[in-house]
Amino acid sequence: MRVRRAWPGDADAVREVGLKTWPVAYEGLASPEFIVDGLAAWWSPEAVDRGIRQGITMIALDDEKVVGMVGLGQEEGFWVMWKLYVLPQYQGKGVGKALLDGAIAALPAGTEQLLLDVLITNEPAIGFYRKHGFGLPRTTPARDLGVELMWMSLDLQSP
Numbered sequence: 001m002r003v004r005r006a007w008p009g010d011a012d013a014v015r016e017v018g019l020k021t022w023p024v025a026y027e028g029l030a031s032p033e034f035i036v037d038g039l040a041a042w043w044s045p046e047a048v049d050r051g052i053r054q055g056i057t058m059i060a061l062d063d064e065k066v067v068g069m070v071g072l073g074q075e076e077g078f079w080v081m082w083k084l085y086v087l088p089q090y091q092g093k094g095v096g097k098a099l100l101d102g103a104i105a106a107l108p109a110g111t112e113q114l115l116l117d118v119l120i121t122n123e124p125a126i127g128f129y130r131k132h133g134f135g136l137p138r139t140t141p142a143r144d145l146g147v148e149l150m151w152m153s154l155d156l157q158s159p
C-alpha cells in the first residue's frame, strides 16, 4: 500500500471512495437527510475536483486500486482535514493512519495545528483521532458547527 498526492485525473477514483464509504460510515450515526445531502454537497464531481485543485488530496493505493483518501483545505488561515475515508473492507489495516501521516507530511512547513470537524456520534472516528493525538482545539475558525459536529485539533509543533 502506498500513499500519494491526488491529481485531477484521480477525481473519479477519489469520488468512488466517498460514494462507497460515506453511506456505510454514517448509517445509524446520522439522519438519512445528512447522508443524502452530504453526498450531494461534498462528493459531487465538482466538489471533489475543487478539493484536488484548491486543497491537498492524498490517496492510498493497494496495487493500483484507490482504497482511501484524505482531503485538506484552508479555512481562515487554519488547515482543516475535511475528509478522511477508507473503503469499508480496507478499514482496520493501517490505511487511515498512513493517510493521516501523508496529510501531515504534505502540510507547509511551520503549520502549527491540523483541525478537523467530526460528528459527535462518530465514536470510531473520534477514537481513531484521539489515539493519534487529536484533542480539543485552543482556537478554531469562526464557523459555527452546530450541535452535531465538534472540532478536534492536532498540535504539530513539538514543545
Ligand SMILES: CC(C)(COP(=O)(O)OP(=O)(O)OC[C@H]1O[C@@H](n2cnc3c(N)ncnc32)[C@H](O)[C@@H]1OP(=O)(O)O)[C@@H](O)C(=O)NCCC(=O)NCCS
Binding pocket: 021, 025, 083, 084, 085, 086, 087, 090, 091, 092, 093, 094, 095, 096, 097, 098, 117, 118, 119, 122, 123, 124, 125, 126, 127, 128, 131
Ligand atoms: C476512521 C478511519 C479513517 C480510520 O482508518 P482505518 O484505516 O480504519 O484505521 P487504521 O487501521 O489506520 O488504524 C490505525 C490505528 O488506529 C487505531 N484505531 C482505529 N480505530 C480506533 C478507535 N476507534 N479507537 C482507538 N484506536 C483506533 C487502530 O487500532 C490502529 O492502531 P495500531 O496502529 O496500534 O494498530 C476509517 O475507519 C474510516 O474511513 N471510517 C469511516 C469513515 C469515517 O468515519 N471517517 C472519518 C470522518 S470524520
